[in-house]
Amino acid sequence: MQLSPEVRQLCDEIRRFIQKEVEPRSRWIEEHDEIPAELVQKARELGLFGLTIPEQYGGIGLDLAGKCAIEEEMGKTNYGFATLIGNHTGISSAGIVALGNEAQKKHFLPRMASGEWIGCFALTEPQAGSDPAAMRTTAVKKGDRWVLNGEKIFITNASVAHVFTVMAITDRSKAIKGISTFILERDFPGLSVGRNELKMGMHGCSTAPLAFNDCAVPAGNLLGPEGAGYVQALKTLTAGRVTVSARCVGMMDKLIGRCVEYMKVRTQGGHKLAEYQGLQWMLADMAVQRDAARGLTERAIATLMRGERGTLEASAAKLFSTEALGKVVDAAVQIHGGMGYMREAGIETTFRDARITRIYEGSSEIQRNIIAAQLLKEQ
Ligand SMILES: Cc1cc2nc3c(=O)[nH]c(=O)nc-3n(C[C@H](O)[C@H](O)[C@H](O)COP(=O)(O)OP(=O)(O)OC[C@H]3O[C@@H](n4cnc5c(N)ncnc54)[C@H](O)[C@@H]3O)c2cc1C
Structure with missing residues (x-):
């Protein structure tokens, strides 16, 4: 690119x-x-x-x-x-x-x-994960305020955030066209942030639930037109998926570099690991996964930057790159042998971190659903 x-x-x-x-x-x-x-x-x-x-x-x-x-x-x-x-x-x-x-x-x-104010994006709810349209959080207009009630879960950055982009139902009769987006500030009465989740990976970055109890939001904090929240969230997530994909490419690149270094210095059975064809082929497959992920990421970037919707391209990039990362990090652990399992080497950290990429911003299954839906729509 x-x-x-x-x-x-x-x-x-x-x-x-x-x-x-x-x-x-x-x-x-x-x-x-x-x-x-x-x-x-x-x-x-x-x-x-x-x-x-x-x-x-x-x-x-x-x-x-x-x-x-x-x-x-x-x-x-x-x-x-x-x-x-x-x-x-x-x-x-x-x-x-x-x-x-x-x-x-x-x-x-x-x-x-x-960076004085850190942001977070709150869509997911206990009953609305892969299907955000099933959300229950409501926003009711009262004079010059919207009053929010409900809860969100698994919100990245929530504990350190000051600015909360929150999706809520403003008109249930309109289904997804009745979802709107609001910008909340941390000190709005009725907004509370729960305890940080203890996670498999992604350590350091907070993930926490939010609760809205008669949380009064000034009318001026409605983001975009009323009822446009669902479409806005999908657009935001489309671009977000491409950025997740790009990060996975970087993660694979680093893992491959680590494996090359290790294979050149580690000797077993009188030979450097780099001399064993089985490991060379693993390394070759890792590089092909990374390069293919980069290609799909670049296609998605180019599509979105041309102003096209890029729904299929973004989902394809995220699906492929996150699954490729899973394979590459597994191979990296294998190439490092027992050392790959030790905290000291840092590969096991990436093994745990990588797992989230196949779940958040739409799981692999949801990306496949999106790609298939786009293909079937085109016929
Ligand atoms: C660490 C972390 C950070 C997160 N950060 C945020 C954030 O900042 N903001 C936010 O709003 N959300 C966030 N999320 C939520 C995340 O986007 C959801 O967890 C994700 O969309 C999956 O929803 P779920 O957990 O409810 O799983 P579910 O929707 O219950 O899915 C369970 C399983 O069923 C599969 N499945 C569900 N529906 C279908 C279907 N139609 N077809 C085939 N398979 C299906 C899923 O792929 C998955 O394998 C975060 C989650 C985590 C774990």
């Missing part, structure tokens, strides 16, 4: 930042399930929170290709840190950037760009 000199320079800066600031803290983040405040502050200073926010609101204004280039870099470091930044600069701010009115943009975006 052709990148501008500015984006290439930014990628270099981020690579240096990762080496100097993130990697040395990665094991600590993993073990404490927390991102140190000083690292968040350094990320603010580098402008990471403003990557996708337009320059006029204090950000860097990257397009999807630029965002994906950064995601690929971020895939090579601590997954929790990458998710904190990726979620904020992706699904959690994309709605306000795309659909916010001027007052909303002026109020939220500069603070989000500086």
Whole structure:
């Protein structure tokens, strides 16, 4: 993918930042399930929170290709840190950037760009995961306020967020056309954030439930037209899936590099691992998976950047890249033998982190449903 000199320079800066600031803290983040405040502050200073926010609101204004280039870099470091930044600069701010009115943009975006306010995106509910249309959270108009009641679960960044993009039913009789999006702030009375979930991976990045108990939201915090929330969420998730795919490419790239290094130094049976054809073929398959994932990611980026819907392309990229990552990380553990199973090598961390990519932002099964539906619609 052709990148501008500015984006290439930014990628270099981020690579240096990762080496100097993130990697040395990665094991600590993993073990404490927390991102140190000083690292968040350094990320603010580098402008990471403003990557996708337009320059006029204090950000860097990257397009999807630029965002994906950064995601690929971020895939090579601590997954929790990458998710904190990726979620904020992706699904959690994309709605306000795309659909916010001027007052909303002026109020939220500069603070989000500086990282003073962190965002989260709240769609999932206990009864509405793969089928978000089954949501129960309601928003009822009362004078100049909307009053929200209901709950959300598994919300990334919730514990550290100030800005909450929340989907709720405003007119049940209209089914998905009766879902609207609201921007909430942490101190709105009636909004509460529950305890952080303890997760398999993605340590450091919070995942928590939200509850709305007669939560009063000013009418001016409706994002986009009333009833457009479901379509908006799907659009946001379409682009989000491409960025997940790009991050998986970066993760595979790093794993392959680690395997190449290890195979060249580890000797067994009088030979370097690199001399065993069985392992060479594993390595070759890993590289092909990564390259095919990159190709599908680039196709999806190009489709969306041409202004097309890109639903099939985004789902195909996410489906393939996340499943490829599963295979590649499994092979990486195998190539490292017993060391691959040890925390010390860091491969097992990626093994656990990788698992979420096949579940969130639409599971593999849902991506297949979307692809099939698109194909059947075309005939
Ligand atoms: C760590 C983490 C972070 C998350 N962050 C966010 C966030 O920031 N914001 C947010 O809104 N949500 C978030 N989610 C929620 C996530 O998007 C959902 O977990 C996901 O969409 C799956 O929904 P579910 O967990 O309810 O599983 P279910 O929908 O109950 O699915 C269970 C299984 O059934 C399969 N299945 C379901 N429906 C179908 C079907 N129609 N056809 C075939 N198979 C099907 C699924 O693929 C899955 O294998 C997060 C989840 C996790 C675990």
